[in-house]
Amino acid sequence: MLFRKLIGAISVAAALTMPALAQDKDLLATVKERGELVVGTEMQFPPFDFIENGKQVGFNADLFAEIGKELGVKVKFIDLPWSNVLPGLEAGKFDMVAGPNTLTAARLEKYYFNLPISGGAISIMKLAKNTGFTSAEDIEGRTFGAQRETVSATKIREVGEGKNITVRDYGDNNQAYADLVAGRLDGVVAQSTNLYYAAKLREGMFEVLQPAIGPMAWFSYVGRRDENSLALMKAIDEAILKVSKDGRMAEIQLKWFGVTMDLPETLPNPQM
């Protein structure tokens, strides 16, 4: 019958669209076989990932190009809103996540953290022309913006407890910067690496306040903590170590952060 025929056709179509289940296979072998490492990230996170002249540029694009060379595979980035990047990793939509992520004890329980590729401390950035706001300790009654589901958003709430501050969550840092410029915020809270880069891009517009509101923390790329991912994660660690040792890392850091930074050769204990 017609109905049955159509149902049959649909099941065949459904079966065809379902890719081979890669779950039972070692991820490193799968990546090498397909010749492509698939990385989830969010592309409004300068200097790590952003769009310029229609192309993805930044620290991640440069470093992953080197990691790809070490592994002998191409790298494909998938751009999602940050709040759906880690869920996407858990759902197996990509092999790993760029970001990077701040190393915290809570996250370390859930994800495999690769060797750190950078570090920084959560800080506050304000408009340079806002001369009434001169210290990161003077936050009473002010309004801050931070990226949703980041340690920065958590930290400013913690620091501001009892100080009558307002915190607005944004999908990404660039939206928060735009609202700071528009005068809707007194400050944007984010990792110093991102803030100094934003301030450098717009000379004279922004100012990063002292002191930092959080401890120095490391940033890493992350993967899944399952057995299938382990070999790939070790291979990424080795690639990062090699790129650090032969000076390519310092070059990329200098290009995007304006400074170089000595990186630990083993995963440090989380500071947060």
Add this chain to the structure above:
Amino acid sequence: MLEFSGALNEFPLFLQGAWASILYAVGCLTLGFLLAVMICMARISTVRIASLSARVYINVIRATPLLVVLLIVFNILPFVGVELSPEASALLSLTVCTAGYQAEILRGGFAGVSQGQIEAGRITGMSEWQIFRHIKLPQAFRLTLPALINETTIMIKGTSLISTVGILELTRVAQNVGNSNFRPLEALLIAAALYWLMTTAMTIAGDALIHRYAREKQS
């Protein structure tokens, strides 16, 4: 003051995003129509279980926001063993959503096909499939065309949600560009203009089709 030069420098990126939106809209509307015809057949069939399942499907889809469907397909299906790429997740979500609505639209169309024509078909020895293919479906399609065109414009705009599963479409391009040059308003206005162009082109094409059918009927 509006300052479009920054956003216009990235115009090829906007076109790329608009192209992705068009592809996903066309894809989901076509697949959705085929699925909707089947759901509609089940809905009006006299087999109780078929009509009940179709009713449940339509109700569930109409009660679930597209964004929630996207997140379920992308984040939850893998845990029950269904692994789909971001592209397939987006297309599947859009398709199951529009199919529910199109099925309800078509139901009205099928109800409007006169019983006399169907009986005439039977008497002349047409099979049920031929009656469906040559009498019911074309007329149901023509009768519901205005509502179907409305649904296509809704789905063109619905594609703006698929960036949540990693597809670079027009809205995401506008956000990326606007936030990179601190000019979100201009970028979003360009995106709005492109959506307007797409939906207008769609409704003009749809109206032309409606007029053609009307003329055919007169002659």
